[in-house]
Amino acid sequence: MKKILFTGGGSSGHVSVNLALIPRFLESGWSVEYMGSETGIEKQLVTPIQHVTYYAIKTGKLRRYFDLQNLKDPFKVVNGAYQAYRLIRKSKPDVLFSKGGFVSVPVVFAAWLNKVPVIIHESDITPGLANRLCMPFADRICTTFQETAGHLKSGKARYVGAVIREEIKRGNARRGRDFCGFRTNKPVMLVMGGSLGSRAINQAVRESLTELAQTFNIVHLCGKGQLDPSLQIREYRQYEYINQELADVLAMSDVVVSRAGANSIFEFLAIRKPMLLIPLTRNQSRGDQLLNAQSFHQSGFSKVLYEEQLSAETLTAGVKELFNERRLFIDRMNDYPERDALADVFGFIKGIAKS
Incomplete structure (x- = not known):
């Protein structure tokens, strides 16, 4: 049985694409796991889904302003990366799909250390801070806007359009x-x-x-x-x-x-x-x-x-x-030309998953 690990959270926008994809993988007989924070909205949205295993890890927050918590959060991220590394080494997923948000950073890094293929999804025109930190460890980056490729230097971008929950x-x-x-x-x-x-x-x-x-x-x-x-x-x-x-x-x-x-x-x-x-x-x-x-x-x-x-x-x-x-x-x-981005991303992930 093939296995996919999802990550992403902090807001519903960093979960919605995952929620659109999860039913496709379950229907196709894949084992589905999710790695998120202990208290974030991703846990609230994912844990009710049957046949999805949720792993909670420690995580910090990537702030753009001064806060005393900024002094503690790097230690939380390191702790989360260690937790994620051990869980991924034991679980052995065939591919990681990351939607972004601060919780994704230690998970992507841990997957890279475990030689698990990593696919990142970027919804906005310009990449967010978490995704920018993760991109060096990703195999490919799926984008919602065509313009996003111009903001990426790695040549890893793949335009897929908007993934809509069915x-x-x-x-x-x-x-x-x-x-x-x-x-x-x-x-x-x-x-x-x-x-x-x-x-x-x-x-x-x-x-x-x-x-x-x-x-x-x-x-x-x-x-x-x-x-x-x-x-x-x-x-x-x-x-x-x-x-x-x-x-x-x-x-x-x-x-x-x-x-x-x-x-x-x-x-x-x-x-x-x-x-x-x-x-x-x-x-x-x-x-x-x-x-x-x-x-x-x-x-x-x-x-x-x-x-x-x-x-x-x-x-x-x-x-x-x-x-x-x-x-x-x-x-x-x-008049907007529709494209089946959900099917495109689903097929793309299956192709990237290690054999």
Whole structure:
């Protein structure tokens, strides 16, 4: 029996491609294992999947700012690499597929030491810090954007396009309305600030609720620990995070307000959801979401509202304008040439796996 080891975590974006691929390998009779952190969202998302073995290792966090934890984290990474090395040496996977995030660094290094072929996936136009650290130890790097190859010097890049979870396309709008308990036929506005949430977006949404609720039913995914129980509005539903019901909630949504993580926005594109993107600023990130949002805006798939201009007024205006022009965005998205990236990556991994 062939065996594949997955890694990646820290946010749902560093897990979603793995979640799309895992069922394919299980259906093909492969043994599937996953290596992630002890408390990260990857553990929450992966452990419920039957027939997948989850290994938890120590890991640090790759910060771009000063923090006293930066002094401790290198020791955690070394400890995690030692744990990963021993687990991989015992498990003997045929291939490692890494989606990125800080937990992937010790796993990729340990796989390289064990002479296990390593494939990295990069969703954004420019590689993230974790993937840049891992690239010297990788055999190949799969990319979502064609432009990404220009940012890689190794010649290892392979453009595959966006890997979309198949279940995202199987959502049911009626199930979504039943889940949320909406009793009116108002159009639905979905707000997603990323799996970790966004205080700036949450604040702007809540300050504009009274006006937005006159037009929309609103579903707000606000992030862990960011619920506001004081808000009791008939047209408003808030959740920290939605997993299994997300496809149904997306199916019933008419417009989406979101950060500009590549995995999420390509899923919105695949199911033709007009989007208002609010990318992370350069102060909050390396600027990858700004590039993602710019690419989608230039392609006519989204509107963009920069966080520096975000307020209750600009959010309300942007959402209403997007809704009024939604047919134009859907028509442009219908012209987008689809490719089966999931099948491409699945076949590519099988070809790279050591015999």
